[in-house]
Amino acid sequence: MGDAGRNRVQVLLLDKSTLALRQLQRLLSEFRRCDVLTFDSVRTALQSISRQKPDLIITEWELSDLTAAELLQALHARRDWENIPVILCTSNRSQKLRIQAQKLGVLDVLHKPIEPKILKLHLKQLFPRASSLEKRPDDEKKESIRSRINRIHTLAPLPALAKSIIDISDDPGSSVRNLADVVKRDQSLTAKILKIVNSAYYGFHREIGNVDHAIVVLGFDEIRNITLAACIIRSFQSSKNHLFSRNKFWLHSLGAAYVARALCNYKPEIFPKDAFVMGLLHDFGKVVLHQHFTDIFYKALQMAVEREQPLYQVSEELMEIDHAEIGGMVAESWNLPVPLVKAIRYHHKPAGAYGHEEEIHLTHLANYFCHRFEIGDSGNPVLEEPHVGSLKAFGFEEQDLGDVWTNLDIDVQSLSEFI
Numbered sequence: 001m002g003d004a005g006r007n008r009v010q011v012l013l014l015d016k017s018t019l020a021l022r023q024l025q026r027l028l029s030e031f032r033r034c035d036v037l038t039f040d041s042v043r044t045a046l047q048s049i050s051r052q053k054p055d056l057i058i059t060e061w062e063l064s065d066l067t068a069a070e071l072l073q074a075l076h077a078r079r080d081w082e083n084i085p086v087i088l089c090t091s092n093r094s095q096k097l098r099i100q101a102q103k104l105g106v107l108d109v110l111h112k113p114i115e116p117k118i119l120k121l122h123l124k125q126l127f128p129r130a131s132s133l134e135k136r137p138d139d140e141k142k143e144s145i146r147s148r149i150n151r152i153h154t155l156a157p158l159p160a161l162a163k164s165i166i167d168i169s170d171d172p173g174s175s176v177r178n179l180a181d182v183v184k185r186d187q188s189l190t191a192k193i194l195k196i197v198n199s200a201y202y203g204f205h206r207e208i209g210n211v212d213h214a215i216v217v218l219g220f221d222e223i224r225n226i227t228l229a230a231c232i233i234r235s236f237q238s239s240k241n242h243l244f245s246r247n248k249f250w251l252h253s254l255g256a257a258y259v260a261r262a263l264c265n266y267k268p269e270i271f272p273k274d275a276f277v278m279g280l281l282h283d284f285g286k287v288v289l290h291q292h293f294t295d296i297f298y299k300a301l302q303m304a305v306e307r308e309q310p311l312y313q314v315s316e317e318l319m320e321i322d323h324a325e326i327g328g329m330v331a332e333s334w335n336l337p338v339p340l341v342k343a344i345r346y347h348h349k350p351a352g353a354y355g356h357e358e359e360i361h362l363t364h365l366a367n368y369f370c371h372r373f374e375i376g377d378s379g380n381p382v383l384e385e386p387h388v389g390s391l392k393a394f395g396f397e398e399q400d401l402g403d404v405w406t407n408l409d410i411d412v413q414s415l416s417e418f419i
């Protein structure tokens with residue numbers, strides 16, 4: 001069964017009545033770990049789910065184009081899709097339809113209006129691992145974190161200098177000189193960049209003494225990346241805790257930036273400068289949590305260690321939101337391009353997104369490599385398995401990932417000199 005073993009359950013809802021869809025959606029919203037997709041027609045549903053197998057389908061019999069029977073026939077034609085549980089929720093009470101539904105392997109036929117208890121029972125039986133599917137009374141308190149996040153006007157302001165750097169690099173009319181001018185206005189940043197450029201990572205034999213020379217030697221894109229990283233890390237530094245060190249966090253993020261950029265060798269259609277930003281900012285939501293919700297963030301970190309569970313899953317349970325989603329919200333507020341926003345938002349759930357999957361897979365794998373080869377520390381105590389879809393997208397076999405890592409040629413030791 002598709003995602004039932006994972007934390008979230010993907011439910012496909014089909015009904016030609018918007019009202020009925022809304023009612024069912026409301027009912028399912030009582031289950032914390034359901035992601036619901038709604039459709040009124042079979043054709044659009046089939047198009048939308050072409051790449052992601054749902055865990056459960058709840059459908060009316062008559063839809064706006066075809067019937068549920070035709071939907072099921074189409075699903076049964078796909079390999080491994082014939083076992084998706086289907087619940088028919090219908091106003092049609094005829095015995096004939098019930099028999100036909102049973103023949104098609106429908107799990108249950110429920111009559112409208114749906115009795116919530118019966119639907120809940122099915123969900124619990126189908127997805128026993130998601131035992132905390134149903135909301136608990138203290139969830140109201142947890143939900144307030146999501147609404148508090150929505151109320152915070154500026155979760156994290158994009159540093160003005162970082163904005164200038166992004167604008168310059170996105171503007172085809174801009175030149176090396178524009179970048180150098182912006183950098184040189186900031187003395188501490190200039191010093192930092194020169195320190196990085198002269199670090200063992202780049203391994204130059206002669207010292208590079210100024211920004212203009214650095215740009216000539218390393219090129220526009222590389223200096224742009226270094227500057228952006230130095231500027232963002234500097235703006236969101238500080239604060240130490242035994243569970244969350246910003247230094248180690250930024251080392252993990254910087255590692256992901258360089259790994260993501262190196263992975264572009266396998267995906268030439270993705271710009272390396274975009275990949276770098278995706279890696280650098282993929283966990284940025286943790287900075288927001290650390291800054292605005294310190295206590296509950298520490299609690300999540302602690303729980304993740306105690307339970308040996310991925311941090312994002314614990315965060316979802318405690319706060320109804322995880323750092324990936326918050327990071328996506330910040331990236332949106334910074335007007336970053338959609339593929340970057342999606343890569344950040346879905347880096348733990350590559351199967352959950354439609355569109356820009358390549359960027360999401362790339363970010364997911366960059367994060368995986370940084371965890372597996374212990375670059376910095378993101379606060380997540382668990383090495384999660386790489387997503388099968390991501391491996392497939394890159395043509396990687398799991399057993400070959402060690403060789404892939406060697407080929408990426410990331411100088412882990414020298415990266416720490418950047419921080």
Ligand SMILES: [Fe+2]
Pocket residue numbers: 282283312323324347348367
């Ligand atoms: Fe993450």
Ligand SMILES: [Fe+2]
Pocket residue numbers: 252256282283367378
């Ligand atoms: Fe990460």
